[in-house]
Each structure stands twice: as C-alpha cells, then as structure tokens.
Amino acid sequence: MDTLSFKTISANKATVTKEWVVVDATDQVLGRLASKVAKLLRGKYKPNFTPHVDCGDNVIIINADKIQLTGKKMTDHVYLSYSGYPGGQKKTTPAEILAKKGGYEKLIRRVVKGMLPKTKLASRIILNLHVYEGAEHAHEAQQPKSIDINLLK
Numbered sequence: 001m002d003t004l005s006f007k008t009i010s011a012n013k014a015t016v017t018k019e020w021v022v023v024d025a026t027d028q029v030l031g032r033l034a035s036k037v038a039k040l041l042r043g044k045y046k047p048n049f050t051p052h053v054d055c056g057d058n059v060i061i062i063n064a065d066k067i068q069l070t071g072k073k074m075t076d077h078v079y080l081s082y083s084g085y086p087g088g089q090k091k092t093t094p095a096e097i098l099a100k101k102g103g104y105e106k107l108i109r110r111v112v113k114g115m116l117p118k119t120k121l122a123s124r125i126i127l128n129l130h131v132y133e134g135a136e137h138a139h140e141a142q143q144p145k146s147i148d149i150n151l152l153k
Contacts (some may be wrong), residue, residue: 001115003130008070009048010050010053011049011050011053011055012050012053013050013053013054014052015048016048016053016055017038017140018055018056018057018058019057019058019091019144019145020057020058020060020139020143020144020145021040021057021058021059021060021144021145021147022060022062022137022145022146022147023037023040023059023060023061023062023149024062024063024146024149025062025063025066025067025108026062026065026066027059027068028067028149029066029067029068029069029070030065030067030068030069030073030094030107030108030111031111033061033067033120033149034112034115035115036112036149036152037059037061037094037112037149038112038116038131039152040056040057040059040122040126040152041056041059041112041116041125041126041128041129042055042056042116043055043056043059044056045152050104052121053100053115054121054124054125054128056125056128056138057128058128058130058144059128059129059130060130060131060132060137060139060142060144061108061129061130061131061132062129062132062134062135062136062137063131063132063133063134063135064104064108064132064133065103065104065134067076067099067108069094073094074093074094074095075093075094075095076090076093077094077134078091079091079092079094079097079110094107097110104131104133105131105132108129108131109126109129109131112129113126126145140145
C-alpha cells in the first residue's frame with residue numbers, strides 16, 4: 001500500500017458546495033434543534049468539513065412559533081447582555097423575547113449563535129440562517145430540500 005497516495009483534502013471557498021435545506025421546527029425542543037442547526041450551518045455533517053471555511057448549508061427554519069422549551073426555562077432561564085458601561089447589564093428571559101415582534105426569530109438566532117464558535121467566521125455563518133414563524137418562506141427559488149432534523153445525530 002502506497003501511503004503517499006492518501007491526501008487530506010482541505011475545502012476552500014471555491015470548492016465548497018452549499019445547499020439549501022428546510023427544517024420544520026414543529027414540536028422540537030429549542031436547544032436540541034439549535035445544536036443540530038448549528039452543525040448544519042457549520043458543515044459538520046459533510047465529509048469535506050474544514051474548520052476555517054464556511055462550508056455549511058443555508059438553513060431555513062419554518063414553523064418557529066411551534067418550538068418547545070422544557071421545564072421552567074420560559075421564565076427561569078436568563079440571558080445577560082452587557083453594554084460595557086456601569087449599570088449596563090440587562091437581563092431577559094425567553095418569555096420577554098417572545099413577547100416582542102419577531103421574538104421567535106430573535107430567540108432561535110440567539111440560541112444558534114451561542115452554539116457557533118466565537119470568531120469572525122461565526123458572524124458570517126449566522127447569515128446563512130433564515131427563520132420564519134409560519135409554514136411559508138421566501139426561498140422557493142433556491143429549491144431547498146426538506147430534511148428531518150430528528151434523523152441527524
């Protein structure tokens with residue numbers, strides 16, 4: 001066996017094949033859905049995954065208004081943000097986020113972003129996430145394929 005014939009292929013921007021996928025969030029637990037979506041966005045399910053390249057898919061989440069939070073997380077879980085100034089720390093709960101307009105999109109985007117690496121690449125990857133509260137989305141022209149999120153590990 002010639003060991004020099006094996007080469008590690010590293011993906012780059014030109015060789016990456018990005019797809020559009022639709023994920024239905026009906027009756028899905030928020031954290032479990034977000035972790036699988038984060039892996040899809042990053043490209044971890046692809047055999048040519050490269051950590052420093054955006055090789056993930058474009059993900060469309062529909063029916064975001066039907067997600068579930070287990071236990072008392074709706075009121076007890078606290079998200080902190082800090083402006084950098086004295087007294088600039090703000091606390092919000094998922095119930096407060098969902099009470100505002102576009103709350104489901106903001107909550108899912110926040111949870112998924114927290115599961116991505118804290119780098120400049122993550123700020124580009126999160127742009128590939130599209131969240132819709134209803135069953136309709138504006139990306140029919142991209143011909144997305146529907147996947148069952150429960151079949152992913």
